[in-house]
Amino acid sequence: MIEEEKKNFKKTEIGYIPIEWDLKKLNDISEITKGKQLSKLDMLGGEYYVLNGGQEPSGYHNEFNTDENTISISEGGNSCGFVKFNKERFWSGGHNYTLNLIDNVNVSFLYQNLKYQEKKIMSLRVGSGLPNIQKKALQNFVVSLPPLKEQLKIAKILSTVDDQIQQTNQLIEKTTELKKGIMQELLTKGIMHKKFKQTKMGEIPVEWKEATLNSIIIGIESGVSVNSENRPALNNEYGILKTSSVTQGKFNAGENKVILDHELSRAKVSVSSNTIIVSRMNTPALVGEIGYVKDDIPNLFLPDRLWKVTFNKEIVDVKWLSDMLSYEKYSHLLKKEATGTSNSMKNISQNTFLKLRVPFPPLEEQKKIAAILSSVDEDIKSHKQQKVQYEELKKGLMQQLLNGKIRV
Numbered sequence: 001m002i003e004e005e006k007k008n009f010k011k012t013e014i015g016y017i018p019i020e021w022d023l024k025k026l027n028d029i030s031e032i033t034k035g036k037q038l039s040k041l042d043m044l045g046g047e048y049y050v051l052n053g054g055q056e057p058s059g060y061h062n063e064f065n066t067d068e069n070t071i072s073i074s075e076g077g078n079s080c081g082f083v084k085f086n087k088e089r090f091w092s093g094g095h096n097y098t099l100n101l102i103d104n105v106n107v108s109f110l111y112q113n114l115k116y117q118e119k120k121i122m123s124l125r126v127g128s129g130l131p132n133i134q135k136k137a138l139q140n141f142v143v144s145l146p147p148l149k150e151q152l153k154i155a156k157i158l159s160t161v162d163d164q165i166q167q168t169n170q171l172i173e174k175t176t177e178l179k180k181g182i183m184q185e186l187l188t189k190g191i192m193h194k195k196f197k198q199t200k201m202g203e204i205p206v207e208w209k210e211a212t213l214n215s216i217i218i219g220i221e222s223g224v225s226v227n228s229e230n231r232p233a234l235n236n237e238y239g240i241l242k243t244s245s246v247t248q249g250k251f252n253a254g255e256n257k258v259i260l261d262h263e264l265s266r267a268k269v270s271v272s273s274n275t276i277i278v279s280r281m282n283t284p285a286l287v288g289e290i291g292y293v294k295d296d297i298p299n300l301f302l303p304d305r306l307w308k309v310t311f312n313k314e315i316v317d318v319k320w321l322s323d324m325l326s327y328e329k330y331s332h333l334l335k336k337e338a339t340g341t342s343n344s345m346k347n348i349s350q351n352t353f354l355k356l357r358v359p360f361p362p363l364e365e366q367k368k369i370a371a372i373l374s375s376v377d378e379d380i381k382s383h384k385q386q387k388v389q390y391e392e393l394k395k396g397l398m399q400q401l402l403n404g405k406i407r408v
Contacts, residue, residue: 029101032135033099046061074095080132095132228258237259253271
């Protein structure tokens with residue numbers, strides 16, 4: 001902070017704040033209460049959600065012990081220190097704190113202030129096994145407090161952005177559900193068909209065929225696992241993909257680790273355009289996941305747990321096939337065929353993969369189906385980008401408003 005700006009600020013233990021603002025311990029502006037533990041049987045159903053140390057409800061109960069519009073802070077577990085604003089009545093469990101505020105403190109402002117400092121609150125945790133935050137540490141946590149009128153203005157601005165983020169989230173969820181319905185229709189009934197036939201895969205249009213992957217695949221290449229550094233590769237570096245780079249038909253190139261220089265010669269199979277990457281070995285929930293690769297990325301390579309699959313493009317639209325293989329019905333078949341004695345890791349053999357049968361429309365219809373689903377994907381992508389923009393906007397506003405750099 002430059003000298004000219006310091007004139008209107010005072011130095012405190014948490015940094016410079018406006019002269020008109022105060023520093024307060026949470027204990028001075030709120031009564032911090034620990035909730036009451038319920039048994040699992042008591043959380044099997046009811047009208048009110050139960051918060052008990054996590055970010056999401058642990059269950060539901062038929063009674064509440066906390067009113068709506070209350071701030072809660074997780075007391076124990078991996079999420080201890082998580083700050084939540086509860087708009088509804090709920091049951092506060094034994095690993096959850098709630099804050100009952102005194103006058104001249106706006107609850108929405110304090111929530112935004114604590115959420116901004118959530119990492120600091122989480123740093124109060126103690127214990128190596130199941131971490132927790134001691135009530136005394138939370139009571140002594142210091143926050144800056146503007147006059148009430150300014151609190152209200154700050155809270156209104158930040159809450160408005162929160163509303164936009166929530167609305168965008170709802171759009172993402174709604175469009176994602178819409179895509180599921182469209183996939184079910186297009187990948188089983190196709191476009192404008194009126195006659196259908198029964199097959200081992202269920203009912204499909206008369207004009208469609210059945211095909212094994214073996215009949216349309218040109219090649220399958222396994223990658224090589226190499227030693228790497230746990231950070232993504234930069235543009236001038238080489239990376240090895242993580243198994244998390246493919247999920248639900250999508251490929252995320254950012255999920256990679258930079259390859260160590262002396263290991264570069266061992267990396268063999270690079271990422272190629274218009275191919276599908278398959279997770280051949282993974283956890284039971286993620287084995288068989290696939291991702292469609294649109295562009296060449298020559299500086300990224302596959303590990304041994306991923307396959308690069310290429311197809312006969314004269315008869316297959318690869319984007320359509322990635323949609324088909326990520327469709328729940330066929331994704332489930334792949335997972336079902338995975339083998340392995342360990343509950344934590346399963347494997348799909350090439351033979352099993354090649355034997356998988358799928359409905360097979362004519363190439364032109366494949367392209368039309370892929371185009372429709374890609375259009376919905378673009379809508380979802382656009383909503384997600386909008387959400388990121390709102391989140392970045394809020395981050396900047398919090399930094400300016402909650403430090404008094406911008407006055408309202």
